[in-house]
Amino acid sequence: MDDENKELKPGLYIVSLPIGNSKDITLRAIEYLQSVDEIYCEDTRVTNKILAIHKIKKSLNNYHDHNGEKVRPQIINKIKEGKSIALVSDAGTPLISDPGYKLVSELKEKHLYVTAAPGVSSPITALTLSGLPTNNFYFLGFLPTKDQSRKNLVESIKNLKTTIIIFESANKINKTLQDLIEILGNRNIAICREMTKKFEEIITGRISDIAQKILPKKLKGEIVIVLYGDNKKDQEINLDKIISSFEGEYRPSELAKIISDQTGFSKSIIYNKIIKLKEDN
Numbered sequence: 001m002d003d004e005n006k007e008l009k010p011g012l013y014i015v016s017l018p019i020g021n022s023k024d025i026t027l028r029a030i031e032y033l034q035s036v037d038e039i040y041c042e043d044t045r046v047t048n049k050i051l052a053i054h055k056i057k058k059s060l061n062n063y064h065d066h067n068g069e070k071v072r073p074q075i076i077n078k079i080k081e082g083k084s085i086a087l088v089s090d091a092g093t094p095l096i097s098d099p100g101y102k103l104v105s106e107l108k109e110k111h112l113y114v115t116a117a118p119g120v121s122s123p124i125t126a127l128t129l130s131g132l133p134t135n136n137f138y139f140l141g142f143l144p145t146k147d148q149s150r151k152n153l154v155e156s157i158k159n160l161k162t163t164i165i166i167f168e169s170a171n172k173i174n175k176t177l178q179d180l181i182e183i184l185g186n187r188n189i190a191i192c193r194e195m196t197k198k199f200e201e202i203i204t205g206r207i208s209d210i211a212q213k214i215l216p217k218k219l220k221g222e223i224v225i226v227l228y229g230d231n232k233k234d235q236e237i238n239l240d241k242i243i244s245s246f247e248g249e250y251r252p253s254e255l256a257k258i259i260s261d262q263t264g265f266s267k268s269i270i271y272n273k274i275i276k277l278k279e280d281n
Contacts, residue, residue, distance in 0.1 A: 006035045008084040011113025012075070012104065015086050016093040019122045020196035022053045029117040030054055036086040040075060042098065046090045063087065068099040072106060079112050093121040097141045097167060122195060123165045126224035129202045130190035133229070136162040143168060143176060150176070154183045164227040170219035174211065180227065181207040188228040193219060243274055252278075 013032045018024040033039065033056050040063040041047035047060055063071050075085055087094050087103065094100045107114050123139050138160055144150045157164055168176050173191070180189070184207075191203040191210055203210050242259055250258065256271040 006031060008032070008035050009113055010079050010082045010084055011115065012079060012107055013084060013086045014094050014100070014104070014114070014116040015088050016117060016119030016121070017047075017050055017088050017091060018196065019091045019120050019125065020194065020200075022050060024120045024196055025050070025054070026117055026119050029119055030056070032086055032117050033058065033088075035084070037083040038078070039086040039088060040071070041088045042090045047088055063099070063103070065099050068102060072103050075103060076106060076110065076112070079107070080110075091122070093119065096121060096123065096139075120196070122192075122222075122224055123167075125195050126190065126192040126226050127163065127165060129192055129195070130163075130226035131204055132163045132188065132190060132226050134163065136229075137165055138162045139165045141167055143172075145172075151179055151183065154179050158184055159230050161229045163229055166225040166227065168223050168225055170221055170223055173219060173223055173225075174215060176225070177207055177211045177214075180225075181211070184227070184230075190226040192224040192226065193221065195224070239270065239273055240277065243270070243277055 013036055015029045015032050016026070017029070033051065033054070036058070038059050038061060039047065039051075040061050042062070042064045044060040044062060051058060051060075061071070063075070079085060087100055089096075089098050089100070095104065104114055127134055127137055138157070140153070140157065143153060143166060166176075170193075180187070186206050186208050188205065189207055189210060191214065192201075194200045195202075203213060205213075239259075243255070246255055246258075249255075252271055252274045255274055256267045259270050260267045
């Protein structure tokens, strides 16, 4: 760029990086990375790769969950001394599921300058590719690793009517899908992986169908799950239609198992619905 060494005012510059395709970086992001005094990142090896592509040579320092308490005061002091500092994550927009918000919060308390070069964000990219409602959404981030904690969190979103966005690692995706279908029912979801890359894959459908599709695959990396919000009324209507379509072919317990296998609804819910429909008729 012609304005390669533009002098920046002291402060923190939050810079979004690509989530896969190295071309997905803004001109202003490049300008900030070229012009700041120092760059703080999660992993210097990862950040160096994107800097090398854009021919940027800059001093890199680590800032992540494990050293945040120690490094934050250092960054704040450098800004007070008149330095411009860029904050980046390994991919996408900083502060989304990373410790950057604590740094920004402290800088705001001290009335120090903070600005951003916005860009790609994997939750928004996944949402736009999912085919699910985009007018309202809830970002849940990463689920807890412990089974009960994860199930409790999923239970807490059961009645949310908005689209839900979840981060998950490939090695835990099957367990997470199992929890989602057991607790939330067989909703529509999108599994988004390798976004913006050559082998981008967006798998959409019911949780049960998707679980069968990805079970044989050895997925890698991080996955974004986009989940349809609570639609109990629609589910009840559909369940009524499914039960009615069998018209007394099976005993209630047998029918409950068949429909449960097809839809992912719990057998007890289906069984109670069958009995209620019989009583109403």
